[in-house]
Amino acid sequence: MKQIVIITTGGTIAMVESTEGNGVKPQDPAALQSVLPLLTPYAQTRMEHILNLPSPHITPQEMYLIAQKVTECLAQIDTDGVVITHGTDTLEETAFFLDLVIQSDKPVVVTGAMRSHNELGADGPYNLVNAVRVAAHDQAKGLGTLVVFNDEIHTARQVTKTHTSNVATFQSPALGPIGHLSKKDIRFYRQEVVREKALPLVNPTATVALIKAAAGMDDSMIQWAIKQNYDGIVIEALGQGNLPPAMLPGIRQSLKQNIPIVLVSRCFNGSVQDIYAYVGGGKQLKEMGVIFASDLSGQKARIKLMLSLELNLPISLLKERFEKLI
Numbered sequence: 001m002k003q004i005v006i007i008t009t010g011g012t013i014a015m016v017e018s019t020e021g022n023g024v025k026p027q028d029p030a031a032l033q034s035v036l037p038l039l040t041p042y043a044q045t046r047m048e049h050i051l052n053l054p055s056p057h058i059t060p061q062e063m064y065l066i067a068q069k070v071t072e073c074l075a076q077i078d079t080d081g082v083v084i085t086h087g088t089d090t091l092e093e094t095a096f097f098l099d100l101v102i103q104s105d106k107p108v109v110v111t112g113a114m115r116s117h118n119e120l121g122a123d124g125p126y127n128l129v130n131a132v133r134v135a136a137h138d139q140a141k142g143l144g145t146l147v148v149f150n151d152e153i154h155t156a157r158q159v160t161k162t163h164t165s166n167v168a169t170f171q172s173p174a175l176g177p178i179g180h181l182s183k184k185d186i187r188f189y190r191q192e193v194v195r196e197k198a199l200p201l202v203n204p205t206a207t208v209a210l211i212k213a214a215a216g217m218d219d220s221m222i223q224w225a226i227k228q229n230y231d232g233i234v235i236e237a238l239g240q241g242n243l244p245p246a247m248l249p250g251i252r253q254s255l256k257q258n259i260p261i262v263l264v265s266r267c268f269n270g271s272v273q274d275i276y277a278y279v280g281g282g283k284q285l286k287e288m289g290v291i292f293a294s295d296l297s298g299q300k301a302r303i304k305l306m307l308s309l310e311l312n313l314p315i316s317l318l319k320e321r322f323e324k325l326i
């Protein structure tokens, strides 16, 4: 039997809803241990409670703590894989952080729940059982960090939370899930996944602002980020990677001060490219030195830039990190 470590960090999967209508709140994470007997047909498991936070309280420092713990567990010869339970709001960011820094080929699976422990149709125990099944599966090796939710297996790079409350919230809009679970089996549709070059496991200290472009915006938010001494800026651009002309002075200023600007699209499908040659178009942005981050979402590009800035790379190598994958 495979040995899987379950690391709990909080989220709705570790919460209860008040019966007096006072909302959903964290409870003693030990309550999650009630799921352990359901796991016995699939793997030998042990649970470690390292955090008990709603995921909007998770910062890159907690992601670092989680990654350290995962690395420590995977280094143990008798551990075959790790499952992390996490709140869904920032789950994709922690999953991508792990994907960037974990070097082991052993399976790493993140899961959570949309309904708390005592709610009708609670999905937490079910997702946890499925996450352990995937972590114990040979084909889950070498795929990077995976997200298992609602019978589907997604890669950390592609997955995103798409619905505020639906249990089918996690989707990979560009490529779809890489696998599926049924009661009887687990099917992987693809074994090839896009992987990023590994980044060092560090506690990121760099600050990165995330700014979303919209029609008619000017550069005031970029100027604000420069004044606040942010170390980097990610801009969610329009379409294929274009910006309103009034944002350009701030971009010039930022690059002049060696504050890198990473461009992604606010579209949830497709990548940014230097296609358009009008003022503010991708061609001009690229010529100015803006870094194009392929098909990453804004929140994931921000995590990657935070970790990459720790390498103190010259801008040309930083650019390469974003524009060339493995």
Ligand SMILES: NC(=O)C[C@H](N)C(=O)O
Binding pocket: 010, 011, 012, 013, 053, 054, 055, 056, 086, 087, 088, 089, 090, 112, 113, 114, 115
């Ligand atoms: N479903 C959830 O886990 C949402 C919750 N707000 C969290 O992210 O902690």
